[in-house]
Amino acid sequence: MKWNGFEVPDKEVDRLVDALGISMAEAAELWLTDNGKVVNEEQEKANKQAEKAPRRYEHGAKPRKTSTKERKVDENKRDLLKIIQNALENSGNCTNFVQNNEVDLHFTAFGDDFTVKLTKHRKKK
Numbered sequence: 001m002k003w004n005g006f007e008v009p010d011k012e013v014d015r016l017v018d019a020l021g022i023s024m025a026e027a028a029e030l031w032l033t034d035n036g037k038v039v040n041e042e043q044e045k046a047n048k049q050a051e052k053a054p055r056r057y058e059h060g061a062k063p064r065k066t067s068t069k070e071r072k073v074d075e076n077k078r079d080l081l082k083i084i085q086n087a088l089e090n091s092g093n094c095t096n097f098v099q100n101n102e103v104d105l106h107f108t109a110f111g112d113d114f115t116v117k118l119t120k121h122r123k124k125k
Contacts, residue, residue, distance in 0.1 A: 001028060006037045077118050078102035084116060 001008045001024075008028045016027035032038040078101075085105055088094040096108040104117040 004029075004032065004038060006032055008032060074102050074120060077120055081105045081116070081118055 001010050001013055008031050012031050013024055013027045016022065016030055017024055020027070020030075022030070029038070033040060033043070078099075081099055081102060081104075085097050085099065085107075088107060088109070089097070094107045094109040096106075098106040100106065102118070104115050106113065106115045108114070
């Protein structure tokens with residue numbers, strides 16, 4: 001269907017007519033408006049206001065500064081995971097130990113894979 005010089009899908013017009021109970025002309029106009037083919041005064045006003053609105057830093061032209069903080073290694077957590085690993089090794093049922101930093105310990109036991117994650121909680125104020 002052609003409306004105001006634009007091709008409007010008949011399926012969409014029929015769907016809008018059935019769903020909203022409006023005429024075919026109104027449905028075609030609504031489809032064109034929704035899909036940005038025709039802009040009314042309200043939309044024009046909203047677009048101008050949006051252009052004037054301040055932009056967030058994330059969307060600006062300037063790139064973000066990258067952080068140069070070095071990651072702190074928690075020796076206490078690393079030691080605790082070593083103690084856990086030694087205990088599991090001594091049990092004789094665990095193999096294939098892989099320690100990721102001081103966060104978790106991955107191993108195989110009884111034919112299944114397991115991961116032990118160690119979390120250090122902050123002190124309550």
